[in-house]
Amino acid sequence: MSDPGIVLNNPEQAPAGACERDLISSVQNGQRELFYELVKPYERRVYAAALAILRNEHDAEDAAQEAMLKAFANIRQFRAEARFSTWLIQITVNESLMRRRRERTVVMEPIDDRREGEDSDYAPRDFADWREIPSEALERKEVRQRLSNALGTLDPKYREVFMLRDMQHLNIQETAEVLGISTASVKTRLLRARLMLRDLLAAGWEQGWFSRLPFEKGNKPW
């Protein structure tokens, strides 16, 4: 199967390969001071994972850093056959989920209709003035904030899958393993998350979120 054409701006993949393996090996063998060098390329992904679950910057930073410390303390348990980034994200997700359960964090009411099951049909909303938001728009903090807010309105079960799959770029299998759900559930939730976010972003035009931004008009079928 070929890629239907989408081009992803993948976040950092480094330090992959032999360099990362050497670093891991050095840390496991006692050069503990090298740990920060090992995790530094992933700190943004770790923080984003925690933030997607906790939806609070202070809590997310604390959880992300605690996850790093746990990774530091348990680095010898890491096995080379796994991806270090996935292992790190797994620890972060566990730490964040544990905190959310413990602190009973109140999440925003999702836009998803909770009466519907995961497998029920979903009809995308019609928008008269949908426009594509170019990646360059992400340079603007207000756009990033809008996107982040939109993500925050999703039900956690959709947000977590979307975060791992589309923001952390884990594959379907890895996402399923990190969250402890089936690959079928990952696919279903991912579909819902993508379509709901599409609806939110499109609605943003009607609500004037992006009205001052000179975006190209997209498909406008209606």
Next chain:
Amino acid sequence: MVNHDATNGAALKCEEVWRQISNYIDGDVDATLRSGMEEHFRACARCASVLAGARNVVQLYGDELMLEVPAGFSQRLERRLEDKFEREMQEAKKSPVWISEAAGSRWSSWAAWMMPVAAVVLFTAALALVDTLTFHSPAKSILAEPGHNIPPDMLVVISDGSKVFHVAGCPYIHDKATERTITAKQAIHDGYVPCSRCMRQYLKTSFVGRHDSEDANADAGEEAEEALDWAGR
């Protein structure tokens, strides 16, 4: 206007396309379905719009720019890791290196098991050493106990095959043919203990109140040495 409830020149309905649109973006549909969906998108502007919007979502959120950390995050993380590392180093200095976390889990796991074993071995060895140094012969009844206030120059009788000393004429002297007379001080020094019959007045049981809270089987070695001390005065 497209009829969304009907097929659009292709075999697929809009609802079926929506269900598969995420898999389509991920390249996770077979060739037949892909072909059918592409045909559908060409004919159905609404589904094409949904596809474009979903792709836009994936494109935007997948961008590295969406992964922001608060100002100072890196510095705070580095400082916490440094603190943790320093604490580990300090703990490693306090405890033997081979049980510190920094020394390796396999070694420390082994050491964790060996610690109590080594302690037991050392304790047992120490007891054995004390026992060896204190008594010249282990041939002693468990009922044996050192005497108290035995006059050191008192003449007592010993014999072969026993580590008990007696008053002359005691009917409990073992192997009378080998009787020898020595001083009580010498007998105690040689590891003999007083006969529980003929020397009863000098036994601990005669001094109720002095050690009545002590275990009757208290360390006989210490008692014997104590006895030897005052016996030598």
